[in-house]
Amino acid sequence: MHSFFVDPSQIQGTEIVITGSDVNHIKNVLRMKAGEELSVSNGVDQKEYRCGIEEFREDRILCKLRFVKEDGVELSSKIYLFQGLPKADKMELIIQKAVELGVYEVVPVAAKRSVVKLDAKKEGAKLARWQGIAEAAAKQSRRRVIPQIHSVMTMKEAAAYASGMDVGLIPYELAEGMGKTKELVSSLHGGQSVAVFIGPEGGFEESEIGLAREAGIEPVTMGRRILRTETAGLTMLSWIMYQLEN
Numbered sequence: 001m002h003s004f005f006v007d008p009s010q011i012q013g014t015e016i017v018i019t020g021s022d023v024n025h026i027k028n029v030l031r032m033k034a035g036e037e038l039s040v041s042n043g044v045d046q047k048e049y050r051c052g053i054e055e056f057r058e059d060r061i062l063c064k065l066r067f068v069k070e071d072g073v074e075l076s077s078k079i080y081l082f083q084g085l086p087k088a089d090k091m092e093l094i095i096q097k098a099v100e101l102g103v104y105e106v107v108p109v110a111a112k113r114s115v116v117k118l119d120a121k122k123e124g125a126k127l128a129r130w131q132g133i134a135e136a137a138a139k140q141s142r143r144r145v146i147p148q149i150h151s152v153m154t155m156k157e158a159a160a161y162a163s164g165m166d167v168g169l170i171p172y173e174l175a176e177g178m179g180k181t182k183e184l185v186s187s188l189h190g191g192q193s194v195a196v197f198i199g200p201e202g203g204f205e206e207s208e209i210g211l212a213r214e215a216g217i218e219p220v221t222m223g224r225r226i227l228r229t230e231t232a233g234l235t236m237l238s239w240i241m242y243q244l245e246n
Contacts, residue, residue: 002030003039003048003139005146014065016040016051023061026053037066039142046074046144073144075244076190078104080165081233082158084200085114090230095130099137099147101237102244106134107150109158113202123152155208159215162195168217170197171232172209175219184218188243196240198233 004026010017018026018040026032032053040049040063047070051063081103083094095106108130110117118126130149138146153161162168169184188194197204197212204212209219222235 001037001039001142002026002032003041003142005043005135005139006040008042008044011040011042011049011065016049016063016065018061018063019059023059026061027056038063041144043145046070046072048073048142048144073142075102075104075241077188077192077194077240077244079237079240080105080107080162080193080195081237082107082109082153082162082195082197083233084109084111084198084204084229085116085118085152086200086229087115091126091130092133094230094233095133095149096137097234098237099134099143100141101234101241102143103147103237104145105148105150106130107158107161108152109155109197109200110152111155111200111208112205114200116200118152127151155204155211158197159211159217162197162217163215164193165195166192168195168197168212168215169236170204170209170212170217170219171199171222171227171236172219173203173221173226175221178221178223180218181220181222184220185239185243188240190244194240196233196236198229198236200229 004018004022006018034053037050037052040051047068049068050066052066053061054064055062081098083106085108098106127149134149135146
């Protein structure tokens with residue numbers, strides 16, 4: 001079943017209209033025909049609208065609603081991944097997998113040890129590409145919302161943004177005691193907002209950990225091994241997903 005996102009205004013009763021780049025994808029890449037079924041989400045109400053293709057037009061596809069599914073695909077808590085900017089194209093992989101694991105928003109963080117530095121011109125292009133990757137991953141994993149890729153923040157800005165969230169976790173190589181990590185993760189429950197901070201290559205500096213502590217974000221350990229930045233976040237998100245799915 002192929003999945004697509006539309007604006008809420010494109011769903012009017014039993015009539016659903018698909019526009020934009022998805023029109024070409026459905027017609028010329030997937031080569032779908034009238035009568036075939038597809039899945040549509042509006043990114044707001046977390047419902048899946050199953051519809052059948054009625055008519056192809058030059059710039060739109062007209063569909064007829066068949067039924068609505070409310071199957072609770074989204075996690076019961078909103079997970080925010082604050083990812084220290086990594087080298088090369090690692091951010092693309094991190095965003096793709098984080099979306100598959102249920103993250104609600106990804107916030108790139110320009111940490112002190114981040115090698116990558118984005119100026120305003122580069123940031124705009126990068127954010128557009130990252131948002132496209134998030135949308136593609138949301139379609140593939142049958143999400144009901146497209147996670148937002150936030151503009152780049154400094155660590156100070158990120159800590160302030162996360163300070164109002166219910167739970168904050170920051171894996172830190174000098175933190176000790178897996179018991180505390182297990183306790184914090186196992187205490188998570190539906191309806192919470194959860195901030196997860198992951199450092200770039202080289203991790204966060206001590207002063208940045210201090211900023212996190214001041215904002216109520218708890219340093220935790222992830223075990224005796226040092227994980228790469230692209231591994232650490234996905235591991236933590238997997239633990240959180242397992243807890244919330246149960």
